Amino acid sequence: MFPHLNGLGIHDPSQIERYSLRQEAQKDVLKIYFKKQKGELFAKSVKFKYPRQKKSVLVDSGSHQYKEVTEINRNLTLIIDELNKITRHETPEEIDVKQKILKDLRHLEKVVASKIAEIEADLEKL
Known part of the structure; x- marks a missing residue:
């Protein structure tokens, strides 16, 4: 049901509680937090780093100037879509x-x- 999360080694998506996404230099860092199990002091989490995709964008067509920009990795967007399906069902407090x-x-x-x-x-x- 969640092929991209399975690809990350997450075989029980129902244990996912939340996730965070931040940018470090030229990488996006995804951290997935799992529900705290009985007897654990801290909930478990896993971290994944994805390099940002670089592309050149035309800034001025008259002088043919290009600017290099970065954007989120396509695989990461697919993973985030799956994470949103899992975590959005909870009502925000x-x-x-x-x-x-x-x-x-x-x-x-x-x-x-x-x-x-x-x-x-x-x-x-x-």
Whole structure:
């Protein structure tokens, strides 16, 4: 039913909770977040990077000047279409921006604390 997500190795699309898309330099970064499973501290996520497609666009036909522009990868647009079908069925909630930022900040604190503990444990092994 979702051939492009299956191509990414996602065989149970019902576990997808949300996704984010951002641009880094000449790449688009897609991050897919899965529903948190019982006993997990953090929900799992996977990240995919897609190079942006470059194309030349005619800026001035009189002087034949071209400008190189980038656009989103075609495969990525197909994946996003499938992700939208999965995630759009949920009704959007009105979230207080301040509460969302605080929630994101608390999550970041947990991730950083966990990573620090992991690095310290690795140092102890040396």
